[in-house]
Amino acid sequence: MTCKNRELNVYSEIGKLKTVLLHRPGKEIENLTPNLMERLLFDDIPYLKVARQEHDAFADILRSNGVEVLYLEKLAAEAIENHKIRDEFVMNFIEEGNVRGNGLKKQLLDHLSQFNNQELIDTLMAGVRTTDIKNYATVSLTDITTSDYPFVLDPMPNLYFTRDPFATIGSGITLNHMRTETRNRETIFAKYIFEYHPRFQNCKVPIWYNRNQELSIEGGDELILNDKVLAIGISQRTDAGAIERFASTIFASNEGFETILAFDIPKKRAFMHLDTVFTMVDYDKFTIHPEIEGPLTVFSITKDSASENGLKIVKEETVLEEILKTHLGLDSVTLIRCAGGDPIDAAREQWNDGSNTLAIAPGEVIVYSRNHVTNNLLQEHGIKIHVMPSSELSRGRGGPRCMSMPLFRENLK
Template sequence: MKREIKVYSEIGNLKTVLLHRPGAEIENLIPEHLSRLLFDDIPFLKVARTEHDNFAKVLSDNGVEVLYLENLAAQAIKDKQIRDAFLDEVIIESEVDSKDIAKSLKDYLFSLPEKEMVDKIIAGIRKKEIGLSEENDDYPFIMEPMPNLYFTRDPFASIGKGITLNSMRNHIRHRETIFGKYIFKYHPEFKDSNIPLWYNRDEEFSIEGGDELVFSHEVIAIGHSERTSVEAIKKAAKTIFEAGESFKTVLMFDIPKSRAFMHLDTVFTMIDYDKFTVHEGIEGNLKVSALSYDYKNKDLIIEEQEDSLERILSKYLKREITLIRCGGGDRVIGRREQWNDGSNTLAIAPGKVITYERNYITNEILDKHNVNVISIPSGELSRGRGGPRCMSQPIWREKLIY
C-alpha cells in the first residue's frame, strides 16, 4: 500500500489521522521539572489512556482510519542500518556528553524489539537502567521523556500534498520530529510517495503545527506566535508557492507571545465553511500579513493589514463568517473553558466536530449554531493543555465541495 498526504482544508471529511497513545512518558513527569517539560500538571496515565482510546474509537466510528505514530516509527526502522542511524540521531539530540554512556544507551536500546525501543525512547531512560547511579542527582533521566508527543499536531503538519517537518521552539520537543523524519523517509507505505517537505527540522527558525491551519485549497493561515517565527513562515510559504500547489495566500496572524496563546489553534479553529470557534482575546483589530507570490521575480509579496478577525476571514474565504465565542464570551466561563481548550476543536466533516465535554457551555452554543458536536471525556488529557485538534494529525481529508 502506498500512502500520500492530502490535506487541503480544516473541515473536509477526515479519512486518515495520526495519533500517539499516551505512554510511560506521562508517568515520568516530576513535579519540580514540570515547566522544563512544558507541563502544568501530571495526568493520571490509566485514565488518560482510557480517554485517548475513546477519542480513537469516536474517530473510527465516524469512518476515520486511525494510525499510531509509535507503530509507524517502529515499522520504519526495521532495517538494521536504518535503526542504527535512527538511534545515533536520537542519542546525539539527547545531548549525552560521554561516549561511554552514549554507547551504553545505544547497546541497551539496540537490544530491544523495534516497538519496545520506540516506546522506551518516548518514555525516557533513567540512569539506573544503564547502570548509573541516581543517588546524588536531582534529575534521574539520562534520556528525557517526551510527554508532549500525544499532541501529534505539532512536530509536523500536513499541508496540501506535503508536510512541514517542524523545527520546534523548545529544545525539549525537538526530538519528537525525528519520528516524522523516519516515518516519511523509510516507512514502506510512505517512502515511495515523494512527499515534499515545505520546511525541515534542521532549519534555524521555529515553526509548530498548532500554528498551521489549512482553510481551503487556496488559503493557509499560520500564527506568528510564541513558538512560530516570521522567518519560518516566510520560508515555508515560499517553498509551497514555488512547488506549484493550489494555495494562493498564506495569512500570517500576529498573536500574543504567551503560553495562554500558545498556538493559533488554541485561540480559533475552523468548524464549518463559514463558522469558527474563537477566544475573545483574539477579537478586536488584528495585525495580519497576506503572503502571496510573484512568479516573475520569484519573491514573496507581503500585504500588511489591520482589521477584525471576522472581516479578514470573510475577505479571504469569500463568504460571511460567524465567530462563535468560547464560553459565549462570558469573562469567567470563557476563560475557564479556554484554559481547557474550548476553542480547540477537531472538525471531522463540515459542521461536525470533536470537543472536550468539560467545555459544556461552548458545546451548547455550538449546538445552537447547528454544529454537530461529539464531546469526549478529557479530565486527564486536558492537563497537557491541548485539545482534540492538538492530539490529531490529519493525513488525508476528502476534497471540499463548494
C-alpha cells in the first residue's frame, strides 16, 4: 500500500476537522487505585462504564459533523501485523516498562504470546497485574525485591488524552518526550503507528521532535494559531529548551511557520498544559483562564541566521490581546474568560477544563456539559457549542481538546 494523499495536515486550531485520533477508555481505568493515583497522575478514579458512554457520545458528535474518527488502540494493533515488528514492539514496551528480572520478563513474554494483536494492545494499555501471570514466581533478586507491587506492567489510564504523546503540526508530528516515566511509554504506540501502519508507513511523516530527546514537550502545550504562528507553553510538562530545539527544526523545514509564541505559564497542577488555560475557538476569539493573565509572560521566537543558535527571542512587552493582534494580523481579539472571571465559578470550571475546548470548525466547538457558566459565555460571543456529558471523563483532568488528536484539518481560507 502506498501513500497516495497527504494523511497529516494541521495548519490551524480551528480549520474544519476531517480526521481525529481518539482512545476509548479501557480496563486501564479499572486498574487505578487510591494508592496509585499520584504515581499515575490522577486525582480521582472514573467509573469506566459511564466514562465509555461519555466518550462514545464525544465520538458521535464528531462523526455527526463529518469527522473521521480513528482509534489509537485499533491503529496500534494494525501496525504490528508483521511478526518481527510485533516482537520488537513487545520488547521495546517491556524494556520501557522497567521489567528487569530475567525470570519475570520470560514469564511476561509467555503470558503476552497467547494474545492476538488487538488483545495484546488492549492488555498492554490496561496493565498486567501480578495475578495475571500463571505461576508468578520470584526467581531473581530484582523480582524478590519488587514482589509486593501489584503490577508487572503499570496501567496507562492517561491514554484517553491522545493530545499529549504526539502533536500533528503541518504535515508532520512532534513525537514527544513526556515529562513523566508514567506517560512516556504512551509515545511508543505513536512511534509504531507512524512507522509501520499501512496508512502512514509510505508517507514519510516528518518528525519535528523525537521521543529519544532528553527534554520534555507535550502536545497539550502545542497550539497552531495559523499557518505562520504557533503557540507553545513553557509549563509543568514542557521545557523551554525543548521549544528551542523544536523551533530550530520547524524553521528549517518547508512548512512555512515563522513565529513561535512561548507562553510561560504557572507551573502547577491546575495549569499543567497551555491548552488547559488557553484555546482558540474562532479567528479572533480565545478562551482563557483569568488567573494566568497577570503572571503571563510571552516570548516570540523567530528565525535569525546571525545568532548563535539561529533564533531570535524577544520578550513581548504588552498585553496578550495586543500580542495576538500583532502576530496574527487581526484588527481585534476577544478573550473569553473562563466563567467570566468570577473567582469561584472560574476556579471550579477551570478545574473541570472550562477553557479546554475542541474546535471542529471556525466558531464551532465541543465543550463539557458541566462548565455551564463558560458555555453560556461562549454562546453569548457567537460561538456554536456541541455539549458532551462529562461527569466521569473530567475526573482525569482533561477536556475535549485533551482527548483528541487532529490528524487532518482543512486549511483556512
